[in-house]
C-alpha cells in the first residue's frame with residue numbers, strides 16, 4: 001500500500017491477504033477486511049468457519065502466518081514486541097464472560113486501569129463506576145462475579161473492557177452462553193454502545209441486532225469470507241448458495 | 252491382660268516436659284518449614300511456566316523430580332552431614348532439619364501449585380491479556396490467586412502428610428515429638444502408652460493446622476464459593 005493511499009483513508013482495522021494455519025490446517029484463507037472508524041461489523045457463519053480466529057487475530061490472541069494486519073495504525077506480526085500497546089486500543093468481550101472470579105465487580109473494572117494504564121486508584125474507581133452505571137449495574141459493584149446472573153456478568157465484562165477506553169471493541173458471540181431471557185439486556189447494552197460511535201466487530205448470530213446496528217454483515221465459511229453486504233441486502237438478497245443455506249438454518 | 256499405666260508418664264515432670272517440648276518443636280519446625288517450603292515451591296512452579304527459558308524450567312523440573320524420588324531421610328542426612336563437609340561450615344541440627352524440610356516440602360508444593368495453575372481456564376489468561384495486562388501482571392493478580400484457591404485443599408493435605416513424616420528428623424537428634432516419645436519410652440518401658448499419647452498429640456496438632464487452613468481460606472480467598 002502506498003503512502004498516498006494511507007493518507008487518504010485511515011482504517012481502524014485493515015486486513016490484507018491474511019492466512020492462518022493450525023499445523024497443516026488452514027483456518028483462515030486469504031482474508032481481506034477493512035473497517036473504518038465508527039463502523040459496525042457483524043460476522044456470522046457456521047461453527048468452525050474461523051470467525052473467532054479472525055477477530056482474535058486482531059488483538060494478537062492468535063498469530064497469523066501470512067498477510068498484513070494493522071489495527072488502529074499498529075501493524076501486527078508474529079513475534080511482535082509491545083503487544084500491550086495494541087491491546088490497549090482493542091477491547092474484547094468473550095462468549096463465556098471470563099470475569100476474574102477472585103475480584104469484585106469493581107476490581108474487575110479497576111485492575112487493568114491501574115496496572116496497564118497506571119491510573120490512580122481514585123480515577124480508576126470513578127471511571128469504573130461510570131461504566132458500570134452505563135451498563136446499569138452500579139449497585140452490584142461490591143459483589144463477586146459468581147454472585148451475578150449471566151446477563152449481568154456479561155454486562156460487567158463489557159464495562160470492564162470499556163474502562164480501558166478502547167478505540168475498537170471485539171465481541172465473540174457475547175450472547176451465546178446466556179439464557180434466552182438475558183440475551184436482550186446484553187444486546188441493548190451493545191446497541192447503546194453502538195450509538196456512541198464505537199467501532200465494533202461482533203461475531204453473533206443475533207440477526208435482529210445485525211439489522212439494527214450493523215453497517216455491514218460478513219459471512220464466513222471454511223476460513224473464507226464468502227459474502228459481505230449491508231444488512232438488508234445481506235438478509236433479503238443473499239448472493240451465494242452457502243449464505244442462503246446458512247440463513248435458512250438460523251432464521 | 253495388658254494394663255494401661257499412663258501415670259508412669261505423667262508422674263515425672265521431666266517426661267511431661269519432654270513431650271510438651273517435643274510437641275512445640277514438631278509444630279513450629281513444620282510450620283516454618285511449611286512456609287519457607289511453600290515460598291520455594293511457588294517459585295519452582297512459576298519457574299516452570301512455559302514463558303520461561305527451557306534451561307531453567309528443566310532445572311526446576313529436575314529438582315522437583317529428584318526430591319520426590321529420593322527418601323526424605325537421605326535428603327536429611329545429606330543436609331546434616333554431607334553439605335557441611337562440602338561447604339566446610341557446620342550448622343545446628345535444627346537448622347539442618349529446617350533446611351531439609353524446606354527443600355523437601357518445596358518439591359511437593361511445586362507440583363501441587365503447578366497443577367493448580369494448569370487448572371485455571373485459558374479464558375482467564377485471554378481476558379487478562381485482552382485488557383493489556385502483561386504476563387507477570389496476569390499471573391500475579393488473576394492466575395495465581397485462582398490457582399492457589401483451587402489447590403488449597405491439596406496443599407493442606409500435602410502439608411499434613413509431610414508433617415506426619417517429620418518424625419524422621421529425630422534421626423539427627425532434633426528433639427521433636429517422636430524423639431521425646433522414644434526418650435520417655437526408653438525410661439518407663441511403657442511403649443504402648445507412649446505410642447497412644449503421641450498419636451493423640453499428632454492428631455491434635457493436625458486439627459490445629461486444619462483450623463489454620465480454614466482461616467487462610469476465609470481470609471485469603473473470600474471470593475471462593477464451594478459452588479463449583
Ligand SMILES: Nc1ncnc2c1ncn2[C@@H]1O[C@H](COP(=O)(O)OP(=O)(O)OP(=O)(O)O)[C@@H](O)[C@H]1O
Pocket residue numbers: 022027045046047048049050051052053054
Ligand atoms: N488451537 C487450535 N488448534 C487447532 N485447530 C483449532 C484451534 N482453534 C480452533 N481450531 C480450528 O479452527 C477452526 C476455526 O475455529 P473458530 O473457533 O475460529 O471457529 P468459529 O467460526 O468461531 O466457530 P464457532 O461458531 O464454533 O465458535 C475450527 O475448525 C477449529 O476446529
Ligand SMILES: [Mg+2]
Pocket residue numbers: 051052053172173
Ligand atoms: Mg467461535
